[in-house]
Amino acid sequence: MIALLTAGGFAAGIVAIRAGQAEKITQAVLSVLFLQGVLAANILGFGLNAIFSDTELRRYPLDALHRRLASHVIGILDPFWFLFLALEFGLAAGVSVLGAGSFWRGTIAVILLFVCNYLAANVVALFVDRLIKRKGGAAILIVLILALALGPSLAAPIFKKNPTIVPALIERLQYTPPFGAAAAIVHSGMAAVYGLATIVAWILALAALLAALENRAPQRQAAASVGISWDSAYDRAGGLFGPRIGPFVGHWLRFYARNNRTRIMAMISLPLFGFITVRTAGRLGPNGLFIAALGTFPIATFLWTSRIAVNQFGYVGGAFRRYFLLPVESGVILRAASYASVLLGALVLPIVLLAWTIFAPRPSDRQMFPRMLVMLACSGITGLLVFNALGIWITLFNPRRGKYNASFGNDLSLGGNILVVGGVLAAFLLPALLYKAWPAAVSPDSWWIVLPLPLLAAAFYLGTLKAAGPIFTTRREKLLAVVEGKA
């Protein structure tokens, strides 16, 4: 993979030189990679050190500086960052073969950018973590995410009206790490030195910011001692599933809702859903927004509960034993956990349908709009049920012990990552592929085509629940060993 990425970067470098746009292409590629690194680390949790917390490292005879160094050395050695490094290194090497830049200076620039990218991702992650733990922090975070998601779309018309802004903006971007690295890779002389100095300055600033955030303990929300409340929304919602399984569903709803990562994902997934829908619509023809939404609706329904849904017992630790002491069949344990995830995912569906009704442009043919809504609802329900069914199988056959309280880091198993990342990619690509191969399938004219999909998905989901119950009973000792960290 590393060799392939390096070769890809190398080819891009040569193309950039041959096209006579070496600096522009290098700037664009490095900027995109930098932003992708920060976003992927924060949304999917890759590349952020979640192995040792400071508390765990305090057991060893290490002072604060060494604890911090140990933690970040482990973090930066995550293979995730090396994928970016390989691409960037290939690009620098490609540019140096035919261009004026030096190979060694390019290599230094790429390594500095790699460090800078890691620091930037950690600063953002820690900032989000600290913010979410503050009173009112969640609301601020939503505003920030909305601003980030909608900002480019809102800014585009302004740029169109005032084209002189763009060169001025690019001029300002010279002070960013990717542009600094691009200057060091492409140019020689003082321009290259200036580029390197820019990245070094960013590294120092980000390291200082990271240290300041790490030193600043998260502000605990004041927890007042209150009277016991017996009337909880979780239990009321769980009660919908009957007296036998209801308390269990209520218990799982609490488990999901009190998880910081799930809450952050809940806030991120909806603006992200809107952003992705708008960004991918352009390439999908006149009905592009609708076709893109066919893919993003399933993402909206499963993404925010995905971490626990694909590893239902990985975060309960020793409490896993408790389930088997309760007077219920093993299948009930599995079903209750899954029902909670499906219920929470289903709650998103009316919200996104409402958002579609309010914000999406109405087609000229009035009949089309309700058809679109039906198709979108079918797509969302299908994605929700298929994903949760597959999540049960991953839970059973590829679980992983995770930290419930960890706000960042990717602690999913290989199967979990394949399902979540693969699910997002599939939801993205499938409508686009259908649009190219079989346009009728994603056209509101043939809306009835999608009607069987939720039924098939429901059959798959119910079949999974039925088949997985006995398997759960026989695999419980293996699962116990994994979730208690003994395997």
Next chain:
Amino acid sequence: MDAIRLTNVVKKYGPVIAVENLSLSVRAGTMFGFLGPNGSGKSTTIGCMTGLLDPTSGQIELLGEHFDANSTALKRRIGVMPETLGLFEPLYAHEFLAFVARMFGLDETTTRRRVTELLDALELTDTSKTLSEYSTGMRKRVAFAAAVIHSPEVLFLDEPFESIDPAGVSLMKQWLRRFTDQGRTVFITSHVLETVERVCTEVAIITQPGKLVWQGDITALQHNGQKFDSLESLFLHLTGERYADLNWL
């Protein structure tokens, strides 16, 4: 009548034998101490007796009925405080206890009354903290409360007294005595032999791997005709005293 009966129970993890051909019976109304060195298979045995683990072979009977992982009706009649406590960390104590009570089929009024009474009696009235924020002793009290909330007929307690302060231990012992006075059975594992000696009426000692070497009345501590003045001396005689002179320590 025997409340617990194990017949030739074997538990293997691959080639490793954790419990070897264990046969044991505990009369109803007994406070039974189940002792053994670390790693001797006590928790594994409790795991088999409570449905967490499947024995590789052998029979388990609780309250006169065959017991296995699917015996949900029997599970309603037993209470368990597992070694790892089995607490759901993000919950508050009252939420956790109410969840357990409801799962054991208690109605809402009884659930609320018993949860409140248990929290008061065990001094777990700080409602601002989730279970993850509780001290070890407080977590143990919650796990004990969860084991007794449905008023079971047989109670399995794995290391119940460690980390709990003397007042808490005294209260728990008082409850357990009343429990057995009513004809119900308590099965305790512990390394605190003095407490076991004071609380239990009958004791079994196992050695690695889960092999029964002694079972008898706490008032008759004898082995091969030799009398012992304390449970500790009998235990050390059966399991072997160890000496290691580490001159650097």
